[in-house]
Amino acid sequence: MSSINIGIIGTGSISQFHLDAYEANQNVKITAICDQNKKRANDIAQKYGAEYVFENYEDMLQLKELDAISICTWNNSHAKLSIASLKAGKHVLVEKPLCITVEEAEEIQHIAKETDRVVQVGVVRRFDPNTQMVKSFVDGEMFGDFYYAKASSLRRAGNPGGWFADKEKSGGGPLIDIGVHVIDLCWYLMGKPKPVSISANTYYELGNRSNVKHVPFYKAADYDPTKNNVEDMANSIIRFENGASLMLDVSFTLHATKDETAVKLYGTKGGIELAPELKIITEQHDTMLNILPQTVSPKLDVKKAFTNEINHFIECCQSGEEPISSLDDGVQMMRILNGIYESANRRQEITL
Numbered sequence: 001m002s003s004i005n006i007g008i009i010g011t012g013s014i015s016q017f018h019l020d021a022y023e024a025n026q027n028v029k030i031t032a033i034c035d036q037n038k039k040r041a042n043d044i045a046q047k048y049g050a051e052y053v054f055e056n057y058e059d060m061l062q063l064k065e066l067d068a069i070s071i072c073t074w075n076n077s078h079a080k081l082s083i084a085s086l087k088a089g090k091h092v093l094v095e096k097p098l099c100i101t102v103e104e105a106e107e108i109q110h111i112a113k114e115t116d117r118v119v120q121v122g123v124v125r126r127f128d129p130n131t132q133m134v135k136s137f138v139d140g141e142m143f144g145d146f147y148y149a150k151a152s153s154l155r156r157a158g159n160p161g162g163w164f165a166d167k168e169k170s171g172g173g174p175l176i177d178i179g180v181h182v183i184d185l186c187w188y189l190m191g192k193p194k195p196v197s198i199s200a201n202t203y204y205e206l207g208n209r210s211n212v213k214h215v216p217f218y219k220a221a222d223y224d225p226t227k228n229n230v231e232d233m234a235n236s237i238i239r240f241e242n243g244a245s246l247m248l249d250v251s252f253t254l255h256a257t258k259d260e261t262a263v264k265l266y267g268t269k270g271g272i273e274l275a276p277e278l279k280i281i282t283e284q285h286d287t288m289l290n291i292l293p294q295t296v297s298p299k300l301d302v303k304k305a306f307t308n309e310i311n312h313f314i315e316c317c318q319s320g321e322e323p324i325s326s327l328d329d330g331v332q333m334m335r336i337l338n339g340i341y342e343s344a345n346r347r348q349e350i351t352l
C-alpha cells in the first residue's frame, strides 16, 4: 500500500490526537501543517517534523503531494475547508460536527459525489473498542429490535469558551458540540433509523459559569470566557420511522451533583449500557443477567478511539472504501441537530 501524505488544518486542542495517531501509523507522513495562528502552526510543524507550514489553507491545498486533509478547525469553517479540499483532489477527515447547517452538509455531499475522494466524519466514539465490540453483538442480533435509547452528556461547569461559545463560529452549544457524540452512538447502534419528528427545548439560564472554582474542564485553544451566546442546556425526544425513540439531554452548565454521560439502548431481547460503563443486559432461564464483558476498560478509551479512527481513515484513503462514519451519516446527523434547534426555537414538535 502506498504511503499517505497528510496535511492538518487547525492545530488547537483536538489536533494533538490526530497528530499522535498519524505519527504512529507507518503508512503516513505528516507533510504539512496549517493554522491561522502562525506560532501555533510553526510549533506543531516542528514537533511532528512536517516539511511545510501555512497560515492559509488555500496555499496548503496547492501542494500536489498532499493526499489527505484532517480538518480540526472551528465548526463554521468545516464546510468551506471540506469543499476546497475535495476540489483540490484530497481525501477529507472532518472533525464533528460535519458543519453547521443542513444546506452546507448537502453542498459537501454534492461536491463529494463529483469526486472519487473519501470523506470521513470524526465521530470518534464509533471507533472506541467497546463500541466496536457491542456493534458486533448488535450485528449478531443479540438485542432484538431497539425501541428506546437514552443519550446524556451533562457537564456541571464545562463551557469550553472561545469559539465554542460563539454561535456564529460553533453553530450552537452543548448540543452540537458534545450532544452529537451521544446521539450518534445511539443512532448508529440502533441501525440508523430514519428520524421523523423531534420535540426539543433549549435553555440559556446559567451562562458559562467561568466564575466556578476548582473545576478543570476542556478549553478552546484561544480560551475566552467573555463571549457566550450559546444554549447551556438542551433536551429532546426524537421519534423514528420504525417507532423507536431517543431521549436526549446535554449541558455545558447545570446545577447537578456531577458530570454524567449515558448511552443506553433498550431492545426486545436485551440492552446495552455503553456509558458511563459498559454493561450488557439480557434474560435467560427466567433470570435477568447483567453482563460485564472482559475489556481493557469499561469506559471510553479516547486515545485508542482516535488511533482506530485515524487508521480507518488511512485504510479508506488507500482502498477507496466508504468509511464507517460516512458523509451520508454526517448529513443525516446535521438534519437531527438542526431539527432539535428548530423545534426548540419554535417551541413545538417538528417533522423532518
Ligand SMILES: NC(=O)c1ccc[n+]([C@@H]2O[C@H](COP(=O)([O-])OP(=O)(O)OC[C@H]3O[C@@H](n4cnc5c(N)ncnc54)[C@H](O)[C@@H]3O)[C@@H](O)[C@H]2O)c1
Pocket: 009, 010, 011, 012, 013, 014, 015, 034, 035, 036, 037, 040, 055, 057, 071, 072, 073, 074, 075, 077, 095, 096, 097, 122, 123, 124, 162, 163, 177, 219, 220, 221, 222
Ligand atoms: N472528536 C472529539 O472528541 C472532539 C473534541 C473536541 C473538539 N472537536 C472538534 O475539533 C474541532 C476543533 O476543536 P478544538 O477543540 O481543537 O478547537 P481549538 O480552538 O483548540 O483549535 C482550533 C484551531 O483551529 C484554528 N483555525 C480555526 N479556523 C481556521 C481556519 N479557517 N484556517 C486555519 N486555522 C483555523 C484556530 O486558530 C485554532 O488553532 C471542532 O470542530 C470541534 O468540534 C472534536
